[in-house]
Amino acid sequence: MENTNYHDQVNRDNIKKLREVLETLPKFCKQFFRGTDNITATRTRLAYAYDIRVFFEFLHETNSACKKLEITDFPLSVLDAVKREDIEEYMEYLSLYEKDGQEVTNDERGKSRKLSALRSFYNYYYRNELIETNPPSLVPMPKLHEKEIIRLEPNEVAILLDEVEEGSKLTKNQQRFHEKTKVRDMALLTLLLGTGIRVSECVGLNIKDVDFDNMAIKVRRKGGYEDVVFFGEEVEQALLDYLEQRNHTIPLSGHEEALFLSIQNRRITVRAVENLVKKYASLVTNMKKITPHKLRSTYGTTLYQETGDIYLVADVLGHKDVNTTRKHYAAMKEENKRKAAKTVKLREKL
Numbered sequence: 001m002e003n004t005n006y007h008d009q010v011n012r013d014n015i016k017k018l019r020e021v022l023e024t025l026p027k028f029c030k031q032f033f034r035g036t037d038n039i040t041a042t043r044t045r046l047a048y049a050y051d052i053r054v055f056f057e058f059l060h061e062t063n064s065a066c067k068k069l070e071i072t073d074f075p076l077s078v079l080d081a082v083k084r085e086d087i088e089e090y091m092e093y094l095s096l097y098e099k100d101g102q103e104v105t106n107d108e109r110g111k112s113r114k115l116s117a118l119r120s121f122y123n124y125y126y127r128n129e130l131i132e133t134n135p136p137s138l139v140p141m142p143k144l145h146e147k148e149i150i151r152l153e154p155n156e157v158a159i160l161l162d163e164v165e166e167g168s169k170l171t172k173n174q175q176r177f178h179e180k181t182k183v184r185d186m187a188l189l190t191l192l193l194g195t196g197i198r199v200s201e202c203v204g205l206n207i208k209d210v211d212f213d214n215m216a217i218k219v220r221r222k223g224g225y226e227d228v229v230f231f232g233e234e235v236e237q238a239l240l241d242y243l244e245q246r247n248h249t250i251p252l253s254g255h256e257e258a259l260f261l262s263i264q265n266r267r268i269t270v271r272a273v274e275n276l277v278k279k280y281a282s283l284v285t286n287m288k289k290i291t292p293h294k295l296r297s298t299y300g301t302t303l304y305q306e307t308g309d310i311y312l313v314a315d316v317l318g319h320k321d322v323n324t325t326r327k328h329y330a331a332m333k334e335e336n337k338r339k340a341a342k343t344v345k346l347r348e349k350l
Contacts, residue, residue: 006203006220007220010043010200010204011042017046018042018045018046023072024053025053025072026071026072026073026078028074028075028076029052032121032125033048033049035124036120036124047113048117048120052117055118056071056074058090059078062089062093076130079122079131080131080133082135086135087136087139091139094114108142108143112142115139116141122135122136122137149301150290150297151294151301152295157298159284160281160290161186161193163284164189165186180263181263183245184246184261186241187241188202188273189277189280190235190239191217192277192292192295193298194232194299195229195231195299196300196303196316197219197229197318198222198292198318199292199293200270201220203267203268203269203273205217205258206259207259208257209259210243210259212236212239215230215231215236216229216231217229217231221318222318229318249261251265255267277290277292296317299317300313300325310325310326313325
C-alpha cells in the first residue's frame with residue numbers, strides 16, 4: 001500500500017475491482033456507472049455491480065433468448081424485454097441458486113439489497129429516456145423483520161476486556177502472540193467500545209488523527225466526510241499505553257502513518273480486527289456472537305439508555321439520517337416505555 005490516505009487507497013482498490021466486474025457485464029452498463037460516479041461511493045457502485053451481475057446471470061440461465069448470447073453482448077433492449085413477472089421470478093430465484101458449484105441463498109435483506117440495486121439501475125435508463133419500461137419499480141420491496149440488537153451488557157464488556165488483558169484462556173500458541181499484541185488489542189477494543197466508531201473508520205486512523213489535548217479522534221465516515229469523535233479517560237489511557245509501544249515499532253514502508261499495525265507491521269485490516277474480536281469473544285463463557293459492529297451497537301444502546309437522546313446517538317455514530325438510528329434502537333425505546341409504566345405509582349400500597 002502506498003503511503004497515502006487509507007480511505008483513498010480503499011477507493012482506488014474498489015475502482016479497480018469495479019472495472020474488472022464491468023468487463024463481465026453488458027457493455028451498456030458502463031453508462032450507468034459513469035452516470036452515478038459523482039453521487040455514490042465506490043463501495044456502493046461495486047456492490048451494485050456484483051448485484052446487477054447476478055441479475056444478468058439469472059436472465060442468461062432462465063431466458064431462452066438470452067441463453068443464445070454472451071452476457072457481455074446483451075443489448076440495452078433486453079431491459080425493455082423484461083416484465084414484472086420476470087422480476088418476481090428473479091426474487092424467488094434469489095432464495096436459492098447455484099454458482100460455481102456452490103449453493104447461494106439470500107434472506108430478506110439480501111433480496112431487498114439486490115432489488116434496490118436493480119431499481120437504481122433501471123431508474124437511471126428510464127429517467128434518461130433510454131428505455132420505456134421500469135418493471136423493478138412495480139415489484140414491492142421484501143418486508144424486513146426487525147432484528148434483535150445483539151450487544152454486550154456492562155458486565156460482559158468488563159469480562160471481555162479482562163480476557164484481552166490476561167489472555168489466560170488462550171492456547172499456548174495464541175499466548176505467544178498475545179504477549180506482542182495485547183496492548184494493541186486492548187487499545188483497539190477499548191476504542192471501538194468507547195466511541196462506537198465503525199471498524200473501517202478504526203483501521204483507517206493515522207497517528208496524527210489522535211488529539212490528546214482535546215481527547216478526540218478525526219475519522220473518515222461512510223460517504224467520505226470527516227468527523228471528530230471524542231473519547232473518555234479509559235480510551236485515552238489505552239491509546240497512550242499502545243502508542244508507547246507503537247513508537248518503538250518500525251512499520252513497513254508505506255505504513256508509517258497508520259495508528260494500528262498488524263504483527264507484520266503493516267496497517268491492520270478490517271478482517272484482522274473482525275478475527276481478533278471473534279477470538280476474544282469466543283473465550284468468554286456465555287458470550288453472544290460478537291463482531292466489531294456489535295461493539296458499535298453496545299456503545300449506541302448504552303448511550304441511548306443513559307441519555308434517551310436519539311439525535312445525540314445519531315450524531316455520535318455518524319448516521320446522516322436519524323431514522324437509521326431510530327430503526328436500530330426502536331426496541332430500546334419500547335423498553336424505556338415499559339420502565340416508565342412500572343415507575344409511576346398511583347397509590348402507595350399499605
